[in-house]
Amino acid sequence: MKINLFDLSRQISPLRKSFTKAFEEVLDKNEFTHGEQTVMLEKNFANFVDCKYALGVKSGTAALIVALKALELQKDDEVITTPMTFSATSDAIIHAGAKIVFADVDPKTGNLDPESIEKVKTKRTKAILLVHFAGVPCEMTKIVSFCKKNKLFLIEDASHAHGSIYKNKKIGSFGDLACFSFYPSKAFGSLGNAGIITTNNKKLLKKAQMFAEHGLYGKKYKHRLVGYNEKIDNLQSAFLNVKLPLLEGWIEKRLKIAKKYQAVFAKKGVKTVVWPEYSKPSLYIFSIFIKNRGKFAKYLSDNGVGSGTYYPTTLHLQESLKFLGYKKGDFPNAELYAKQTLSIPFYPELTNQEIDFICDLIKKYEF
Numbered sequence: 001m002k003i004n005l006f007d008l009s010r011q012i013s014p015l016r017k018s019f020t021k022a023f024e025e026v027l028d029k030n031e032f033t034h035g036e037q038t039v040m041l042e043k044n045f046a047n048f049v050d051c052k053y054a055l056g057v058k059s060g061t062a063a064l065i066v067a068l069k070a071l072e073l074q075k076d077d078e079v080i081t082t083p084m085t086f087s088a089t090s091d092a093i094i095h096a097g098a099k100i101v102f103a104d105v106d107p108k109t110g111n112l113d114p115e116s117i118e119k120v121k122t123k124r125t126k127a128i129l130l131v132h133f134a135g136v137p138c139e140m141t142k143i144v145s146f147c148k149k150n151k152l153f154l155i156e157d158a159s160h161a162h163g164s165i166y167k168n169k170k171i172g173s174f175g176d177l178a179c180f181s182f183y184p185s186k187a188f189g190s191l192g193n194a195g196i197i198t199t200n201n202k203k204l205l206k207k208a209q210m211f212a213e214h215g216l217y218g219k220k221y222k223h224r225l226v227g228y229n230e231k232i233d234n235l236q237s238a239f240l241n242v243k244l245p246l247l248e249g250w251i252e253k254r255l256k257i258a259k260k261y262q263a264v265f266a267k268k269g270v271k272t273v274v275w276p277e278y279s280k281p282s283l284y285i286f287s288i289f290i291k292n293r294g295k296f297a298k299y300l301s302d303n304g305v306g307s308g309t310y311y312p313t314t315l316h317l318q319e320s321l322k323f324l325g326y327k328k329g330d331f332p333n334a335e336l337y338a339k340q341t342l343s344i345p346f347y348p349e350l351t352n353q354e355i356d357f358i359c360d361l362i363k364k365y366e367f
């Protein structure tokens with residue numbers, strides 16, 4: 001049996017007719033940039049995360065840059081973030097003109113550790129940019145209260161967490177602003193690049209809107225600030241509108257698969273992605289923690305099963321961020337997390353037969 005780490009075609013193929021219809025509707029209306037589909041997506045996605053407002057943008061990266069620009073950070077302002085993420089998260093801080101300050105992560109979840117955040121906070125800290133890694137919510141009670149106490153902005157990078165819940169509240173509704181990527185392979189992805197910002201703060205929404213649209217503030221050719229061209233294409237919105245009603249079902253299926261995997265790995269004494277009982281994650285990837293991941297990856301591959309490592313090099317050790325002056329050993333939990341995780345096939349379209357096949361392989365392996 002051959003089971004790829006990821007197989008987007010299984011999700012796309014059954015929706016082909018709906019996507020084609022959505023495409024034809026956009027063609028008929030000649031609405032390629034702004035349009036009805038985007039208005040609908042913004043309304044429905046805001047509802048989905050229990051927020052008042054949403055702003056569709058061209059990518060998760062654009063969401064992060066525009067959101068951080070909306071905070072109007074200054075040159076010496078510091079933004080605390082995680083080294084265990086995709087480079088877009090921290091790069092956005094640089095693009096917004098501020099300084100990146102990394103903190104370490106919780107070794108169990110890969111999420112920013114509230115105690116480590118406290119340790120790196122200085123007088124110049126203006127914001128925290130967290131990532132709900134793999135879809136598991138960060139410890140929001142502690143982080144939100146820390147931000148309130150210290151008057152810091154909170155930005156959520158929710159690119160892995162479309163629909164995750166923390167203590168009965170949707171991820172994407174905790175921060176001053178939250179950013180989602182709709183990259184095709186995400187748990188909720190488009191048919192190209194796209195992203196969205198969610199917020200309950202009308203003032204910040206307006207600022208973000210201006211940065212996303214050349215600083216326009218409602219009047220044609222009237223620009224209030226120097227902005228970008230980052231609004232989502234209407235066609236991507238149309239595709240996302242096809243998929244949004246299906247998202248809850250996909251989240252449930254992923255959770256079911258995760259629980260099956262967890263049970264099998266637990267019997268073998270292998271640690272996996274975990275979350276506290278007061279959270280309900282919309283899981284993006286399923287990872288295990290093992291010392292010799294290469295050997296297990298080869299065993300899976302020899303049996304036709306794909307696997308992979310997301311973010312094997314933490315951001316503080318990337319060449320692009322060398323100028324920050326961090327070194328190996330600065331964030332031991334993040335470094336260990338990056339070194340020891342391995343992801344296995346995890347998508348709602350996996351058949352029971354395939355899941356059983358993978359579980360049998362795990363049972364037979366000597367960890």
Ligand SMILES: Cc1ncc(COP(=O)(O)O)c(C=O)c1O
Nearest residue numbers: 059060061086088159181182183
């Ligand atoms: C945590 C995180 N933030 C931001 C991004 C950037 O999103 P995009 O690829 O849509 O620009 C990604 C994409 O992989 C991501 O995983």
